[in-house]
Amino acid sequence: MAYGMGNNQPIIILKEGTERSKNKDAQFNNIAAARAVADAVRSTLGPKGMDKMLVDSLGDVVITNDGVTILKEIDVQHPAAKMVVEVAKTQDSECGDGTTSSVIIAGELLKKAESLIETNIHPTIIANGYKMAAAEAINILNTIAIPVSLSDTEMLKKVAQTAMTGKSVGGQKDFLSEIAVKAIKAVAEKGEDGKYTVDVDNIKVEKRTGGSIADTEVIEGIVIDKERVHPRMAKQVKNAKIALLSAPLEIKKTEVEAKIQIRDPAQMQRFLDEEENTLKGYVDKIKATGANVVFCQKGIDDLVQHYLAKADIFASRRLKESDMEKIARATGANIIGKLNEMSEKDLGKAAMVEEKKIGEADMVFITGCKNPKAVSLIIRGGTEHVIDEVERAIHDSLRVIGVAIEDGKVVPGAGAPEIELSLRLAAFASTIGGREQLAIEAFAQAMDVIPWTLAENAGIDAIDVVIQLKSAHEKKGGKNMGIDLDTGKAADMVKMNVLEPLRVKTQAVKSAAEVANMILRIDDVIASRKAPPMPQGAGGMPGMGGGMPGMM
Ligand code: ADP
Ligand code: MG
Numbered sequence: 001m002a003y004g005m006g007n008n009q010p011i012i013i014l015k016e017g018t019e020r021s022k023n024k025d026a027q028f029n030n031i032a033a034a035r036a037v038a039d040a041v042r043s044t045l046g047p048k049g050m051d052k053m054l055v056d057s058l059g060d061v062v063i064t065n066d067g068v069t070i071l072k073e074i075d076v077q078h079p080a081a082k083m084v085v086e087v088a089k090t091q092d093s094e095c096g097d098g099t100t101s102s103v104i105i106a107g108e109l110l111k112k113a114e115s116l117i118e119t120n121i122h123p124t125i126i127a128n129g130y131k132m133a134a135a136e137a138i139n140i141l142n143t144i145a146i147p148v149s150l151s152d153t154e155m156l157k158k159v160a161q162t163a164m165t166g167k168s169v170g171g172q173k174d175f176l177s178e179i180a181v182k183a184i185k186a187v188a189e190k191g192e193d194g195k196y197t198v199d200v201d202n203i204k205v206e207k208r209t210g211g212s213i214a215d216t217e218v219i220e221g222i223v224i225d226k227e228r229v230h231p232r233m234a235k236q237v238k239n240a241k242i243a244l245l246s247a248p249l250e251i252k253k254t255e256v257e258a259k260i261q262i263r264d265p266a267q268m269q270r271f272l273d274e275e276e277n278t279l280k281g282y283v284d285k286i287k288a289t290g291a292n293v294v295f296c297q298k299g300i301d302d303l304v305q306h307y308l309a310k311a312d313i314f315a316s317r318r319l320k321e322s323d324m325e326k327i328a329r330a331t332g333a334n335i336i337g338k339l340n341e342m343s344e345k346d347l348g349k350a351a352m353v354e355e356k357k358i359g360e361a362d363m364v365f366i367t368g369c370k371n372p373k374a375v376s377l378i379i380r381g382g383t384e385h386v387i388d389e390v391e392r393a394i395h396d397s398l399r400v401i402g403v404a405i406e407d408g409k410v411v412p413g414a415g416a417p418e419i420e421l422s423l424r425l426a427a428f429a430s431t432i433g434g435r436e437q438l439a440i441e442a443f444a445q446a447m448d449v450i451p452w453t454l455a456e457n458a459g460i461d462a463i464d465v466v467i468q469l470k471s472a473h474e475k476k477g478g479k480n481m482g483i484d485l486d487t488g489k490a491a492d493m494v495k496m497n498v499l500e501p502l503r504v505k506t507q508a509v510k511s512a513a514e515v516a517n518m519i520l521r522i523d524d525v526i527a528s529r530k531a532p533p534m535p536q537g538a539g540g541m542p543g544m545g546g547g548m549p550g551m552m
Contacts, residue, residue: 026525030080031110037084038107047165048458067100068092096399098504105512108449112442127517129439134513145409145502156181158497160397169393180397186375198402204376210359215380221367223376226316232309235355242348243291244335248298283307330374409502412493414482415451419469422447458485
């Protein structure tokens with residue numbers, strides 16, 4: 001008998017236990033989950049934002065107000081919520097800043113979409129309108145951008161300082177931003193089109209406890225957390241010719257246990273001599289290439305250390321592979337696996353290789369490198385916690401300065417660009433007409449969430465702030481007006497030194513709109529039940545009830 005004829009028997013295609021939600025149910029459920037993520041980070045936005053204390057299952061504690069750090073740490077289960085967390089990660093990898101903002105904007109776009117869906121506007125129309133609005137938003141942001149170049153040290157420092165506001169290292173903002181600008185200037189590379197590229201990975205960061213934040217320094221060259229292997233080696237080598245070896249300078253222990261029968265003492269001596277000759281041979285080979293410095297990725301036998309010291313060759317052992325690569329790039333050396341194949345042309349060059357005491361222990365400095373783009377930072381601070389905070393602050397600063405230089409553009413912060421977007425997108429909406437107009441208007445209103453939240457987190461009347469800012473922006477020359485969180489009044493953010501890279505804003509709008517649209521287009525969630533059920537709070541189809549297990 002045919003199915004469904006007369007008896008309305010549903011066709012069952014899904015396995016028992018599968019959970020399914022459709023249409024508005026699915027949409028509202030997904031929106032609720034995505035908004036829960038935004039709500040989780042909302043209170044951290046801005047210089048007056050609060051911190052979150054994250055405790056993992058092992059009891060380790062992280063205190064931070066960094067959006068992406070928070071979202072990476074918490075165990076988000078709901079699939080739509082996970083999509084929003086991805087926005088923060090994209091924002092972080094593209095810009096190094098603006099993660100909280102991007103997530104908050106995504107949450108607000110979805111909140112506005114929810115109201116539109118309730119008035120029976122189809123999600124596809126909303127998604128279309130949002131797409132148009134996002135594209136227009138990028139245009140608008142470009143028109144309010146301010147040019148910046150590599151030589152604008154003061155402006156670049158302000159960009160770094162804006163990224164650092166609200167972090168606990170705030171007291172050292174001026175000093176740390178200076179350091180960050182110096183480091184970026186050293187690694188920025190000008191392309192043929194006149195544009196700069198900045199690879200922050202070219203800046204090698206070493207951390208050392210002891211001293212204070214003020215002892216943090218930029219070294220033009222490479223610093224490695226190693227010392228020379230033998231006290232009789234000179235601490236300084238001028239005009240260094242550097243050999244990089246990835247193979248050990250010791251005799252490999254045989255894998256299988258070998259037994260050697262030695263019958264008379266002479267034979268024993270021959271055996272030892274042979275071993276010594278091999279080891280001495282290593283040093284002779286290194287010497288023959290003209291090297292006066294050896295960095296070995298593996299171990300160096302005591303005897304080899306002794307002969308190297310006798311031959312006036314400086315050596316360090318067990319370097320990290322990443323350090324070997326950085327030294328290779330900086331000095332022009334080739335990393336050699338077989339000592340026999342090494343020749344003079346494989347050696348790298350540096351004006352000086354030197355061991356120096358930093359804090360409690362020694363480090364090796366390679367300065368005056370062939371490639372001047374090699375830079376290191378030694379981060380100092382009283383405790384490990386302080387150093388980690390400084391590292392995060394410096395890292396963010398390096399990223400935003402780099403991004404600002406690559407694009408050559410910055411925008412004022414403190415809600416100024418969002419208010420400008422809000423007003424101009426609303427005007428744009430009326431030129432579009434049709435049902436998309438409503439979505440674009442909703443998009444425009446969603447932009448207010450940034451100044452609103454900045455005010456809210458500072459304990460200032462948010463409605464008042466948004467109204468003030470809008471009327472300031474409507475006046476001529478008002479596009480830089482943001483909120484001064486100390487007075488609650490509108491102020492020119494260029495004069496207040498609150499500047500951010502343009503890309504932080506464009507990327508946040510772009511990826512927030514993308515994820516909102518992706519979530520809006522889902523009208524059916526089919527989830528098979530996980531087996532076996534997981535321990536408390538994490539089991540089943542996660543969060544199908546709309547809640548967010550594992551969220552704070
Ligand atoms: P995100 O993760 O989005 O970068 P933050 O907590 O760093 O979040 O806050 C960024 C917001 O704070 C931006 O809108 C930025 O313009 C604003 N902001 C930064 N410094 C100031 C300041 N001194 N006064 C007002 N707003 C500021
Ligand atoms: Mg920030």
